Amino acid sequence: MSRYSNLSHSELERMLSESERLLRADTDTDTDYLLHNLQLHKIELEIQNRDLMESQKELENIRDQYAELYDFAPVGYLTLDKNGIINNLNISAAAMFGAERSRIVGRPLSTQLAPGMGRLLFDHLRHAFSSDQKVTADLALKTTSDGITRYVRADTIVHADLESQAHCLMNLIDTTERRRAEQAVIDERTFLQHVIDGVENPIMVISLDFKVLRMNEAAKRIATMQKIDPEHACCYQISHQVDRPCDGDDYPCPLKIVLQTRLPTKVTHNHISEFGTQRKYEVSVSPLFDDDGEIMGVIESSHDITEHLELLDELKERQLSYAHLAQHDALTGLPNRLLFADRLSQAIHVAHRNKSMLAVLFIDLDRFKEVNDSFNHATGDAVLKEVAERFQSLFREDDTIARMGGDEFTVILTHIKKDSNAALVAKKLLNLFKKPFTIQNHKLYLTASIGISLYPDHGDSVDELVRNADTAMYRAKEEGRNTFQYYTLELTARAFERVFLASSLHNAISQNELILHYQPQIELITKEICGVEALVRWQNRDLGLLTPDKFIPLAEESEVIDEMGAWIMKEACQQMKAWQDSGILRSDMTISVNLSGKQFDHNNLLEEIEQTLTATGLSPDCLELEITETTMMRSTSVTSETLRKLRKLGVKVAVDDFGTGYSSLNYLKQLPITRLKIDKTFISDIPDDLNDVAISKAIIAMANNLLLDVLAEGIETGEQHQFLIQQGCRVGQGYLFARPMPSDQFESFIEQTRQG
Numbered sequence: 001m002s003r004y005s006n007l008s009h010s011e012l013e014r015m016l017s018e019s020e021r022l023l024r025a026d027t028d029t030d031t032d033y034l035l036h037n038l039q040l041h042k043i044e045l046e047i048q049n050r051d052l053m054e055s056q057k058e059l060e061n062i063r064d065q066y067a068e069l070y071d072f073a074p075v076g077y078l079t080l081d082k083n084g085i086i087n088n089l090n091i092s093a094a095a096m097f098g099a100e101r102s103r104i105v106g107r108p109l110s111t112q113l114a115p116g117m118g119r120l121l122f123d124h125l126r127h128a129f130s131s132d133q134k135v136t137a138d139l140a141l142k143t144t145s146d147g148i149t150r151y152v153r154a155d156t157i158v159h160a161d162l163e164s165q166a167h168c169l170m171n172l173i174d175t176t177e178r179r180r181a182e183q184a185v186i187d188e189r190t191f192l193q194h195v196i197d198g199v200e201n202p203i204m205v206i207s208l209d210f211k212v213l214r215m216n217e218a219a220k221r222i223a224t225m226q227k228i229d230p231e232h233a234c235c236y237q238i239s240h241q242v243d244r245p246c247d248g249d250d251y252p253c254p255l256k257i258v259l260q261t262r263l264p265t266k267v268t269h270n271h272i273s274e275f276g277t278q279r280k281y282e283v284s285v286s287p288l289f290d291d292d293g294e295i296m297g298v299i300e301s302s303h304d305i306t307e308h309l310e311l312l313d314e315l316k317e318r319q320l321s322y323a324h325l326a327q328h329d330a331l332t333g334l335p336n337r338l339l340f341a342d343r344l345s346q347a348i349h350v351a352h353r354n355k356s357m358l359a360v361l362f363i364d365l366d367r368f369k370e371v372n373d374s375f376n377h378a379t380g381d382a383v384l385k386e387v388a389e390r391f392q393s394l395f396r397e398d399d400t401i402a403r404m405g406g407d408e409f410t411v412i413l414t415h416i417k418k419d420s421n422a423a424l425v426a427k428k429l430l431n432l433f434k435k436p437f438t439i440q441n442h443k444l445y446l447t448a449s450i451g452i453s454l455y456p457d458h459g460d461s462v463d464e465l466v467r468n469a470d471t472a473m474y475r476a477k478e479e480g481r482n483t484f485q486y487y488t489l490e491l492t493a494r495a496f497e498r499v500f501l502a503s504s505l506h507n508a509i510s511q512n513e514l515i516l517h518y519q520p521q522i523e524l525i526t527k528e529i530c531g532v533e534a535l536v537r538w539q540n541r542d543l544g545l546l547t548p549d550k551f552i553p554l555a556e557e558s559e560v561i562d563e564m565g566a567w568i569m570k571e572a573c574q575q576m577k578a579w580q581d582s583g584i585l586r587s588d589m590t591i592s593v594n595l596s597g598k599q600f601d602h603n604n605l606l607e608e609i610e611q612t613l614t615a616t617g618l619s620p621d622c623l624e625l626e627i628t629e630t631t632m633m634r635s636t637s638v639t640s641e642t643l644r645k646l647r648k649l650g651v652k653v654a655v656d657d658f659g660t661g662y663s664s665l666n667y668l669k670q671l672p673i674t675r676l677k678i679d680k681t682f683i684s685d686i687p688d689d690l691n692d693v694a695i696s697k698a699i700i701a702m703a704n705n706l707l708l709d710v711l712a713e714g715i716e717t718g719e720q721h722q723f724l725i726q727q728g729c730r731v732g733q734g735y736l737f738a739r740p741m742p743s744d745q746f747e748s749f750i751e752q753t754r755q756g
């Protein structure tokens, strides 16, 4: 230790300046000079020594700091020689190896790695030594005693030391946690993929541009079957093998629906299955939202519901069949008592609302027990089945025919307009039994008895109507069977007449029972005959001479009216021509023939009239067709077209029963008619009934204004006659002049008139 060592730095500085001053001032002798110089030098040395020590201390501090940084850096540092022996390493690296630094230094790095990593390290180092660049490898370290395997990313660069010895510097970044996190994501994804792969229905995650982002095995199988690359496919290509998104009502696009509603949706589509067949799929689609709540795509799961739907159909069919069984008779297939009651209740409801009529027919087979007793039940069943079939052939769809049990059947007839209509149906039902039932080579002749009740006259409930029809059926049995009866006797009598007439009407023409009566039409001022009206009569064998109101409506209900109308037309034209030819009537006179509304509706009316006129030789302008005002008003376009054609032919057209319909003036003006016939109801009370007087006057004035002929019907008194003349009505007909009469009487009448 020098004598300066205890001095502070500033004292040394001060002594140094003092020594320099003394050296410059007191240098008389060489000795002094040397002494001062020596002292000066010593002080300088001491100062330099002090500086050196401070620098050294600072250096040591820096080295310590560096060593700390080196040791505790989050990165592991290694120095390896070219054989892979660890020359040095920091604490972080030792920590990664899970061992003390002193135990590792001098050992090969390969001993710190997980089994199987040696080759990778070898290649890595060889690569590093052959390159002047940093090279990288991912290494797994030896599993520590507590079972942890660490993973590191090694960046290695070769470096030459002072002795030009090549060694390498390696830094290690612990990637264990990152790898774990990455692995966790991979595991999660794999798990989820396994989950969706485990679902047997096709699942697809679809982006907003219809691209399939992810799919499960089932969806992949469909794509593969269709040779579609699953990585670059759109959903519609996989599901439908088409090149554009689904659209329309049959194939609504679920993605578009989800985008509109932002809600999960379900649609049913026909898809191609993994076996290449078309199947019905229920497609469930849910939105996939991003963190901002925007829809980024959808997840679509398709469920093959083909079999489910087939099962449902089957189930429905079975349900229907059970329902059918519950409501139908097993033997005949007809509605049973239950369904009948239900239908009748509905029919009553409708009839009540529409204020219409309905009928219930109760049918019981006569002596059916004998069939069962004489043969066997199987024969009886076969008969009942055939009875049911024959019944069914008769009815419209909205009528109900039911089997109540045993040999009892019931029928509901809706929309019947007249009470007698039910009798016509009953008669038809009875006619069905005229043909024998051939069962197992046996011919069985059966009959039935029918009771009829009507809503609302005979009851307004199911029970009442069935009970009363049943009662009526028993009366039919008492009446000798094979017949029908209404619940009330009066109705039965009326109905019988109609049924009788209806059934014998068919023979009226062939058996020459129809005849025409003729009523003259009179010039009211001169009382001369100016025309004639043909009026049909039926000379019935049992009931005598029948007027048309008894049988024309019946003929209209069946097709008989066509044949009857044709006969009347021909007979009238023939007779008129004969009278004209023989001079009984003038050749400018007309014969009026009534046309039924039904005839007017038929397409061939015009042809038929033309043919009749040609066949009989009567001039068309000698024929006047009388069409009721109501018929004319029915369909204006059709009516005016037919009338126009008739007029073109030359035939005259009169509006019959004028005043009873509701024709408008405007309408009358448009129709090509030639005459108005004032209905007799307006004439009969003239002059007492002022309304009738006013109406008749108005009709006559109107006809004159429209330049139409006018004829007054049903003139019975002189007063009526005079009144009509005063009003300007030129022509009339009525009992006052003559009743309708057969042709021979008509001829005598003409003769008398001429003479008288």
Ligand SMILES: Nc1nc2c(ncn2[C@@H]2O[C@H](COP(=O)(O)O[C@H]3[C@@H](O)[C@H](n4cnc5c(=O)[nH]c(N)nc54)O[C@@H]3COP(=O)(O)O)[C@@H](O)[C@H]2O)c(=O)[nH]1
Pocket: 519, 533, 534, 535, 536, 547, 548, 549, 552, 568, 593, 594, 595, 596, 626, 656, 657, 677, 680, 713, 714, 715, 716, 733, 734, 735, 736, 740
């Ligand atoms: N489709 C067809 N319908 C016809 C035919 N013939 C007649 N009818 C329609 O029947 C309705 C009734 O006819 P009818 O019983 O013959 O009565 C006619 C006259 O007998 C009757 N008449 C004539 N004068 C008088 C009278 O002074 N008093 C009185 N109470 N009755 C009288 O009027 C009927 C004349 O009928 P019309 O001129 O046709 O209006 C009848 O109205 C026709 O609708 C036919 O062949 N086909």
